[in-house]
Amino acid sequence: MGRRKDSPAAQAAKGYPGRRKSRERKAAADLEARAQPVADQVAAQRDPFAAPRMFTGAPAFYARALEVWTDTIRGLRVMGRLDSRYAPSIAIYCVAVQEWETACKHIRQHGFVQTVKRTTGDNWLRPNPMLDIRAAAESTIRDKAREFGLSPLFDQDLLRVQSFNRSRQGELFDNSPEPQPEQPAGSTPAPRTVSEDPIDLMNATDSPPPGQLN
Numbered sequence: 001m002g003r004r005k006d007s008p009a010a011q012a013a014k015g016y017p018g019r020r021k022s023r024e025r026k027a028a029a030d031l032e033a034r035a036q037p038v039a040d041q042v043a044a045q046r047d048p049f050a051a052p053r054m055f056t057g058a059p060a061f062y063a064r065a066l067e068v069w070t071d072t073i074r075g076l077r078v079m080g081r082l083d084s085r086y087a088p089s090i091a092i093y094c095v096a097v098q099e100w101e102t103a104c105k106h107i108r109q110h111g112f113v114q115t116v117k118r119t120t121g122d123n124w125l126r127p128n129p130m131l132d133i134r135a136a137a138e139s140t141i142r143d144k145a146r147e148f149g150l151s152p153l154f155d156q157d158l159l160r161v162q163s164f165n166r167s168r169q170g171e172l173f174d175n176s177p178e179p180q181p182e183q184p185a186g187s188t189p190a191p192r193t194v195s196e197d198p199i200d201l202m203n204a205t206d207s208p209p210p211g212q213l214n
Helices: 007-012 016-045 062-080 086-111 130-148 152-172 199-203
Strands: 113-117 123-127
Touching: 062 086, 086 130
Parallel strands: none
Antiparallel strands: 113 123
């Protein structure tokens, strides 16, 4: 047997819980409906390629990383290889560049080896720890540069692929000239229409070769 509904007097004594829950749900739905357009507007106004908060929160410490970020974002945008999802990887690349330059500066100032005093009182030479930091940063830079195509080798490969694709267009599409109707004997053939293709334009402006030199 199901639960019996409370009498009107009992519901009034409890504050009409059913109605109260309905009002609360409606108020929550109204609040969400009003907040969503505001959130969408804020997201639309936010620059998806703005520098990470880690950089802007400590601009003095990440000064060089901020410069690399700006240059990298500009370059990727020009090359058409920019996506907001790449932001973490780009940030790693920028930090690695700053660490690499800092390590190079430290090595230049303090040398490749350092003199360390042992507990026994004598001194011994050890490699500068910045050598390992520089090597790790260099490895990260190479990996990230390979991901984003920030190297001359990538540009050469891209040009090679584009050239290959252009050469294959003739195989994918039938670019053979349309058959011309037969001309009556003694008539002058109609001039060939020059298209906007670069090859046609060059052929149209071509001139016959000079005669053989004596």
